Amino acid sequence: MTPPGRPAAIAAVLLVASALPPLRHALEASMTAQMLVQLPLLAGVGFVFGRAIPVRMAASLAAWNHRGVTGFVLASLASAYWMLPRLLDASVSEPGIAAAKFVSVPLLVGLPLALSWPRSSFVVRGVLMLESIASLFRLGWLYLISPVRLCNNYLLDDQQRLGQMLIAIGALLFLWIAARLLWGRFDPTRYAGEAPADRRGAASLLATINSPGRR
C-alpha cells in the first residue's frame, strides 16, 4: 500500500468501528462525548481522507475552491447543521439521521477542511479560527445557561458540563493563537511593507502559520 493510502485505510477502519454499537453507544452515552469526541473523530477521519485524495482529482476540485473558500463554506455549514440540538438528539434515536451523520461529518466537514486549509490565505484562516472560537463560546454559553434540556436523550448536568468544556476549549484555542502571534516565529511587521501580491512572502507566511512540525 502506498504511504498516502495507509492513513486513509486506518481512518476508514476507525470510521466503521465508530459506527458499530460498542464504540457508538459509548460515544453517544453523553452529550459531552458526542460533541467533543465523536463528532471531532468523524471530522478527523474525513480530514485524513482529504489528504489521500489523488493529485489530479484535488487539482480539478481546486478550480472551484479558490483560496479554500468553498471548502470552508461547506465545512462551516455542515458543522453548524450538526450542532443543532435536535439533530444531536435524533442521531441517537433515528437510524436514518445516524447514517447521515456518519457519512456527512467526514465527507462534508473533515474532507473539505483538508482540501481547503493548504490553499487558504492567512486572513481566511484567521477568520475561520476566530469564528470557530466565537462559536465555541456562543454554544458553550447557551448550554451553560439554558435551564431546560435541549436534547431529550441527555441530562441537564451533562449539557452544562459540555457548556463549560466548550468555553474552556474556546479559551485555550484563543490563548494558543494569541501566544503564537506574540511569541511565534510569525512577525506581522515583517510583511507590513510588502506588496500583497508577493507570492514568496505569502508562501513563507503560510509556512510559518502551519506549525513547524507539519509536513
Next chain:
Amino acid sequence: MPALRTSLASVALVLAGAWLFAGATDGFQAFTSEAARRIAVRDRPAMVPPVALETQSGERINLAELRGKWVLVDFIYTGCRTLCLSLGSDFARLEEELAGPIARGRVRLLSISFDPSRDSPRELAAYLERSRRRGAAWLAARPADAAGLVELERRFGVTVVPDGLGGYVHNTAIHVVDPQGRIVDILDLGAPETVKQSLRRHGVT
C-alpha cells in the same frame, strides 16, 4: 476564473444549506426535538396506539377504548420526587378547574407510568391519593406489556433517560388527545391555563 467559480459554488452551498436548515428546523422554528414534536402534532396529529393498560384498580383497559372523550395524558413514574409531583398537582388543578366538562363526561385525565415493573396498581393508587385526586375521571395506568410501553413512547414522542440515581429524567408535558384518538396538542407543565385554552380552542369548554 477560479474566483468566479468559487463564488458561484459558495453561493450555491449557502442556498442549499439554508434550505436544509429550514427543512431540519421546521422553517427555523424548532431547534430542539421537544419543540419539533409539539409542532409535528399540531400539523399532523398522531393517533394514539391501541395499547393494553392496567389501571390503579387492577382493571384492564385499552387506550383505544377511551375514544369519544377528550383525554389529557401525562407520563409519570411513581418513584419520582421532583417533576412528577408538579405533574400530579397540574392534573389535580385541571381536575378541579375542568369540573364542568368532566361532570358532563367530555374530558378525562390519564397518567401513564413508564416504569411498569415498579408501578403496580397499588403504587398507582397511592400516587393518585398523594396527588389529591377527587374523582373517577382521573385514571393512572401502566402498560400491560413491554411492547406496549415502547409503542406508547414512540407515538407520544416520550424519551426516558435514567438519571444515574435510580430515577428517570423524561420530557414532561401534557398531551391533549381528541375524541378520535388523535394527539392534537402537547403543552408545558405548570401552566394549566394553556391546557384550558387548548380545550377551549377545540370547542370543549
